[in-house]
Amino acid sequence: MRLPKLSKLELQIMDALWSFGPSAIREIQETFPQKGRPAYTTVQTMVYRLEIKKALRRMHKIGNAHIFEPLISRDAAQRRLVDDFLGMFGGRMQPVMAQLIEAGNLTSKDVADAEKLLRDLSKRKKEP
Amino acid sequence: MRLPKLSKLELQIMDALWSFGPSAIREIQETFPQKGRPAYTTVQTMVYRLEIKKALRRMHKIGNAHIFEPLISRDAAQRRLVDDFLGMFGGRMQPVMAQLIEAGNLTSKDVADAEKLLRDLSKRKKEP
DNA sequence: TAACATCTATTACCATTGTAGGTGGACTGG
DNA sequence: CCAGTCCACCTACAATGGTAATAGATGTTA
Numbered sequence: 259m260r261l262p263k264l265s266k267l268e269l270q271i272m273d274a275l276w277s278f279g280p281s282a283i284r285e286i287q288e289t290f291p292q293k294g295r296p297a298y299t300t301v302q303t304m305v306y307r308l309e310i311k312k313a314l315r316r317m318h319k320i321g322n323a324h325i326f327e328p329l330i331s332r333d334a335a336q337r338r339l340v341d342d343f344l345g346m347f348g349g350r351m352q353p354v355m356a357q358l359i360e361a362g363n364l365t366s367k368d369v370a371d372a373e374k375l376l377r378d379l380s381k382r383k384k385e386p
Numbered sequence: 387m388r389l390p391k392l393s394k395l396e397l398q399i400m401d402a403l404w405s406f407g408p409s410a411i412r413e414i415q416e417t418f419p420q421k422g423r424p425a426y427t428t429v430q431t432m433v434y435r436l437e438i439k440k441a442l443r444r445m446h447k448i449g450n451a452h453i454f455e456p457l458i459s460r461d462a463a464q465r466r467l468v469d470d471f472l473g474m475f476g477g478r479m480q481p482v483m484a485q486l487i488e489a490g491n492l493t494s495k496d497v498a499d500a501e502k503l504l505r506d507l508s509k510r511k512k513e514p
Numbered sequence: 515t516a517a518c519a520t521c522t523a524t525t526a527c528c529a530t531t532g533t534a535g536g537t538g539g540a541c542t543g544g
Numbered sequence: 545c546c547a548g549t550c551c552a553c554c555t556a557c558a559a560t561g562g563t564a565a566t567a568g569a570t571g572t573t574a
Contacts, residue, residue, distance in 0.1 A: 266474060376494055
């Protein structure tokens with residue numbers, strides 16, 4: 259697996275690394291809201307599993323604590339996430355968009371941004 | 387759980403019911419592409435689990451085969467799916483859209499449709 | 515009606531995810 | 545130097561999802 263599948267909790271852990279840079283387990287744990295924060299060893303277990311999946315690695319030590327750094331980019335992980343999500347809809351975009359809009363998750367600004375991005379992309383293709 | 391979480395395979399099974407109406411297990415199984423089609427009993431197991439989750443129910447019998455009908459609408463299930471998905475992105479739409487577009491999953495027609503839908507929705511709100 | 519096909523119901527097993535306890539080693543403040 | 549704290553490492557366990565075999569009931573047909 260070049261791009262391992264990451265669960266929600268795994269994503270949140272990676273997010274800590276992406277947002278705050280290489281961190282110790284304690285630091286990762288503390289990025290969770292106090293309310294409902296997982297136990298230290300829970301985070302530890304997930305970090306170890308992410309290590310096996312090669313999503314992160316031990317960088318160095320500070321005191322006796324390991325510092326971990328991400329091996330997967332946020333972008334790559336999100337790409338994977340989007341792909342799986344579309345797979346759930348049989349790859350058909352239409353219902354996805356409709357759902358996003360009707361749920362009010364998509365504003366006209368989002369759509370405008372999307373349009374601009376699309377234009378830029380097609381321009382880039384034509385004039386490299 | 388009013389809206390149980392459905393996995394990919396569960397979704398595919400529900401999809402058979404949504405698309406073709408109340409069906410027997412054999413019929414559901416046969417909606418899967420021959421290549422990689424799950425065993426009859428695999429589908430059966432998932433259908434039973436969906437029954438426990440109250441996502442579908444036995445309607446009547448034909449011969450000795452049960453006919454199942456959906457209890458959850460495609461729309462409701464998709465809403466749930468989209469919500470979970472957005473949760474993975476911390477609810478921020480922007481990276482989602484960017485990802486969709488850059489992956490080429492989103493065409494200009496999709497965006498145009500989205501625009502129209504947005505317009506219609508806001509009109510409906512103003513002039514009921 | 516006897517053989518055959520089909521379906522139901524039950525049971526099992528493995529992988530993944532989330533959860534965390536326990537034990538022992540390493541560091542630090544006094 | 546030694547007590548307390550922090551951390552690493554190992555182990556465990558339950559829920560969920562995917563996979564399916566087996567056994568027994570029921571229906572179909574020659």
